[in-house]
Amino acid sequence: MTSTTQTRAVTLPAYSHGIGGRMAASMSTPGGAIFLLAAALLVATIIANPNFGDPGVIIRFLGRTAPIAIAAMGQYYVIVAGEFDLSMAAVIAAQVVIAGNYIGEDTSRNVTGLVLMLLLGAFVGLLNGLATTVLQVPSFIVTLAMMLALTGLVRHLSGGAADAPPNDDFRQMGRGVVKGVPVVEVIPYPLIILAVLCAAAVWLMRRPFGRTLIAVGDSPDAARIAGARVWWVKTQAFILSSLAATVAGVLLVGHAGVHPTVGRGYEFAAITAVVLGGVVLGGGRGWVLSAVAGAFAIELLFTLLTVLDIDATWRDSVRGVIIIVAVAVAARAWTRGRRTGSATPSNSGTSDPSPTTEPVPGTNTGGI
Amino acid sequence: MRRNHLKGVLAGAAALAVLTACSTDESGADPGADETSDGASSDSEWFAQADFDQQREQMDATFEGNPDEPWLQYIDGPMTDTSKWKTDKPMKACFANASISNPWRQTGWITMNQQLKVLEDNGVISEMETRDAGDDDNKQIADIDYFISEGNCDAFIISPNSTAALTPAVERACETGKPVVVFDRGVETNCATTFIHPIGGYAWGIATADFLVDNLEEGDKVVALRILPGVDVLETRWGAAKKIFDENGIETVDYFTGANPEKIKSIITDEITKGEVHGIWMDAGDGSVAALEAFEDAGMDYPVITGEDEMSFLRKWEETGLNGLAPVYSNFQWRTPLLALEKIAKGEEIPTEWVLPQEPITEEERDDYLEANNGMPDGHYAKFGGEDLPGYPDVWQERQIP
Numbered sequence A: 001m002t003s004t005t006q007t008r009a010v011t012l013p014a015y016s017h018g019i020g021g022r023m024a025a026s027m028s029t030p031g032g033a034i035f036l037l038a039a040a041l042l043v044a045t046i047i048a049n050p051n052f053g054d055p056g057v058i059i060r061f062l063g064r065t066a067p068i069a070i071a072a073m074g075q076y077y078v079i080v081a082g083e084f085d086l087s088m089a090a091v092i093a094a095q096v097v098i099a100g101n102y103i104g105e106d107t108s109r110n111v112t113g114l115v116l117m118l119l120l121g122a123f124v125g126l127l128n129g130l131a132t133t134v135l136q137v138p139s140f141i142v143t144l145a146m147m148l149a150l151t152g153l154v155r156h157l158s159g160g161a162a163d164a165p166p167n168d169d170f171r172q173m174g175r176g177v178v179k180g181v182p183v184v185e186v187i188p189y190p191l192i193i194l195a196v197l198c199a200a201a202v203w204l205m206r207r208p209f210g211r212t213l214i215a216v217g218d219s220p221d222a223a224r225i226a227g228a229r230v231w232w233v234k235t236q237a238f239i240l241s242s243l244a245a246t247v248a249g250v251l252l253v254g255h256a257g258v259h260p261t262v263g264r265g266y267e268f269a270a271i272t273a274v275v276l277g278g279v280v281l282g283g284g285r286g287w288v289l290s291a292v293a294g295a296f297a298i299e300l301l302f303t304l305l306t307v308l309d310i311d312a313t314w315r316d317s318v319r320g321v322i323i324i325v326a327v328a329v330a331a332r333a334w335t336r337g338r339r340t341g342s343a344t345p346s347n348s349g350t351s352d353p354s355p356t357t358e359p360v361p362g363t364n365t366g367g368i
Numbered sequence B: 001m002r003r004n005h006l007k008g009v010l011a012g013a014a015a016l017a018v019l020t021a022c023s024t025d026e027s028g029a030d031p032g033a034d035e036t037s038d039g040a041s042s043d044s045e046w047f048a049q050a051d052f053d054q055q056r057e058q059m060d061a062t063f064e065g066n067p068d069e070p071w072l073q074y075i076d077g078p079m080t081d082t083s084k085w086k087t088d089k090p091m092k093a094c095f096a097n098a099s100i101s102n103p104w105r106q107t108g109w110i111t112m113n114q115q116l117k118v119l120e121d122n123g124v125i126s127e128m129e130t131r132d133a134g135d136d137d138n139k140q141i142a143d144i145d146y147f148i149s150e151g152n153c154d155a156f157i158i159s160p161n162s163t164a165a166l167t168p169a170v171e172r173a174c175e176t177g178k179p180v181v182v183f184d185r186g187v188e189t190n191c192a193t194t195f196i197h198p199i200g201g202y203a204w205g206i207a208t209a210d211f212l213v214d215n216l217e218e219g220d221k222v223v224a225l226r227i228l229p230g231v232d233v234l235e236t237r238w239g240a241a242k243k244i245f246d247e248n249g250i251e252t253v254d255y256f257t258g259a260n261p262e263k264i265k266s267i268i269t270d271e272i273t274k275g276e277v278h279g280i281w282m283d284a285g286d287g288s289v290a291a292l293e294a295f296e297d298a299g300m301d302y303p304v305i306t307g308e309d310e311m312s313f314l315r316k317w318e319e320t321g322l323n324g325l326a327p328v329y330s331n332f333q334w335r336t337p338l339l340a341l342e343k344i345a346k347g348e349e350i351p352t353e354w355v356l357p358q359e360p361i362t363e364e365e366r367d368d369y370l371e372a373n374n375g376m377p378d379g380h381y382a383k384f385g386g387e388d389l390p391g392y393p394d395v396w397q398e399r400q401i402p
Helices: A003-008 A018-027 A030-048 A055-080 A088-103 A107-133 A139-158 A168-175 A189-206 A208-218 A220-225 A230-255 A266-276 A288-307 A312-341 B002-026 B038-042 B049-058 B103-122 B137-150 B163-175 B201-215 B232-247 B261-274 B288-297 B311-320 B336-346 B363-372 B394-398
Strands: A177-181 A185-188 B091-097 B125-132 B155-159 B180-183 B194-198 B221-226 B251-256 B279-282 B304-306 B353-356
Touching: A018 A030, A030 A288, A030 A312, A055 A088, A055 A185, A055 A189, A055 A208, A055 A230, A055 A266, A055 A288, A055 B261, A088 A107, A088 A139, A088 A230, A088 A266, A107 A139, A107 A168, A107 A230, A168 A189, A168 A230, A177 A189, A185 A189, A189 A208, A189 A230, A189 A288, A208 A220, A208 A230, A220 A230, A230 B261, A266 A288, A266 A312, A288 A312, A288 B261, B049 B201, B049 B232, B091 B137, B091 B336, B103 B125, B103 B336, B103 B394, B125 B137, B125 B336, B137 B155, B137 B163, B155 B163, B155 B336, B163 B180, B180 B336, B194 B336, B201 B232, B201 B279, B201 B304, B221 B232, B221 B261, B232 B251, B261 B288, B279 B288, B288 B304, B288 B311, B311 B363, B336 B353
Parallel strands: B091 B125, B091 B155, B155 B180, B180 B194, B194 B353, B221 B251, B221 B279, B279 B304
Antiparallel strands: A177 A185
C-alpha cells in the first residue's frame, strides 16, 4: 500500500462517475455521512431557535469549537494508527497552567513560552510513543499513566485553583478576531488556525507518512513486511496528538483563562468525535476531516440540548443514545461498503497484507 | 476477520459510551450538562425558612468586639466555658483541611499561616500539623482519625469538606475531650468547642438577590453560575437567592460550572444567543471574569452581576464600569480558629457558635478596597484581614502557597 499504487489507481470504479457521483459515494460512507449529520444538527438547532442561524453566531460557535476539533485531529492520528491517547486533556491542562505561570503578564516571554510549550508537547508525545512501541506497553495504559503524571504536575503548579490569565497579547491567539468581515462580522483566530491545520492534515495524509500511518493501523505486520518503521510512525502519531493538545491548550488559555479544569473531558470528547467521524477504532480506516466534522457534530449536539432545554437529568442519556446509534450505523455502513467493494469474500483474510483492494472515497484515500 | 472488525467497532463504541457517560459531569466541552431542574433549589434539604429568617436578622445585628478586628467579632449568644483546657504550655494544633483548591481557600490558608507564626512566637502554639484532604471526604475522615489516634494533638481544627459525611469524624474528635474548632463549612453536630463562620450562605443569597431585584425589572432573566452541588454554604446561597428571585418574578436558569472558565463562556454564549440575559448571579466570584468576557466576545452590553471580593472581579468591575456588587464570604475567618485556640489556652470563654461579620463590598467602597490591596494578585480576596500580620504585604503578593 505505497503511495505510487494509490496515486495511479485512476481507473477505479468509484472515480468513474464525475464529481457529483464521487460526492454521493463519499456521503454514503461513515466518513462522509458525518458531514450530513453535522449539517442536520445545525439545521435542527436553527429551527429550535432561529437566533442560532445568525452568521455571526455560527462563526463564533465554530471559533469556540476549534480547540476540540484540533484535539480530535490529534486523536485521529493516534487512533488511525491503532492506538489511543488518553493523556490529551492532561496535556491541555498542563499547558494552560504553564502559560499562566511562566508567561503571565510578561509579554517578552510570549515566544519563548510558546516554544517551550510546543517542546513539552512533543516530549510528552515522544514518551507516549516510545513506551507504546519500544516497551510494548498498551497505549491505553501508557497514556493513562501520562494523564495521572501530568494531572499531578498541574495540581502541584496550581494548587487546584484558578490563576491569573497570561497577558492579552498571548490570549489573542485564542480570543482575537479579524474584524469587519462582511456577512459573518468577524473571523475568530482559532478558526483560522483550525483551517490551516486542516489543510496541513489533508496534505500530510496524502504524503507517504499518511499512507504509512493508515497501513500501520490496518495491519502492523503487513506494514513492517512492506518496510515501514512501525515504531517510528506510531511515535510520530503520538507526537502529533500531544502537539494538537498543546495547540488546543494555547487556544483555550486565550479563550477562557487559566484554571486546572480547562480541557477536562477533552480526551473522551476527541475520541468520540473521531469515532463519530467514522474512523475505525483499532486503526486503518478513516479520514482526518471526518474527525473534525465529528467534533463539530458533538458540540452542536450539546448546544441543541441546551437550546431545547432538555431536562438535565436526561441530557447524558440522550447524548449516550445518539452516540451509540451513530457508531452502530457507522459500523453497519462499513460492512456494507466492504461487501460491495470486494467481489469475492476471501477466507484467508487474516494474513492478507493488503485487505482493501479498492479505496473507498472520502475515507482512506482522502477523496472528495 | 470482517466479523471481528465489526465486533471490535461495537465493543469500542460500547466502551466509549460508558467512558463518555462517566466523564460527562466534568466534560469541559459540555456547555450545559449540569443544569439543574428548576425544582431542585427549593429542595428542603438546602432551604430552611428559619435559617433564612435568622440570617436576614443577623445581617443587621450588632457585633461584639472591635470593628477594626472583625475576625474577633461575634454576635452575642451562648458561650463555651474553656477553663478546663487552660494551660501555659504551648499546644500542638492539628488541622484537618478540606482543600486549598480554590483561590478563596488559598488566600485564607496564607493568612492562617502568618497568624500561626505570631502564635508560635508567643508560645501559644508549639506547632500545627496540617493534613490536606484534597476535596475528598474519605481522605479527610482518615486524616481526622489519624490525628485522633497518632497525632499527639492538644487541639483539633477542622474545616469540613462536606456537611453530612464529616459529622461522625468530628464527633469522634470531640470524644477525645480535647478542644475542637470547626470553621467555614458546617457539620450536623453541636459537639465542637466552637463553630466559626461568617453569617452564612443565606445572607449571601439575600444580599445578592436583593441587589439584582433592585436593579432589574420583573420578567428579566438571570443566569446563575454555581460551582458545585452538595456543599451547604454554596447550596444555601442559591436556595436563598432563588426564593427571592421567584418571589419577585425574575426568571432564572442555573448551571454547575466547576469554576471552569471555558464552560462558563460556553454557557453564557449559548444563553445570550437564546435570548437576552439581564443579570448574572455567581455563587462564588471565581469565573466571573470569564462570564463577563463572554458578553464582550459576543459584542453585548454588560449585565448586572454579583461576583465576589476577589481582586480579578473588583478590577474588572472598575475597568468596565458595569453595575455590580461584590458579596463577601469573609476570608478573614481563617485567622479566627487559631485565635480561638489562644483564648482556650487562656481559659477565656468563647462563643459556641462564633458568627463573624459578613458585609458585601458596594460600588462606593470598591475603590478603597482596590487601593488597599494594590499589587495583590488576581486570586487574592480584598477582605482577607491580614494587614497587621508579619509578612504583609509581600507574603500575599508573592502568593507562595505554604
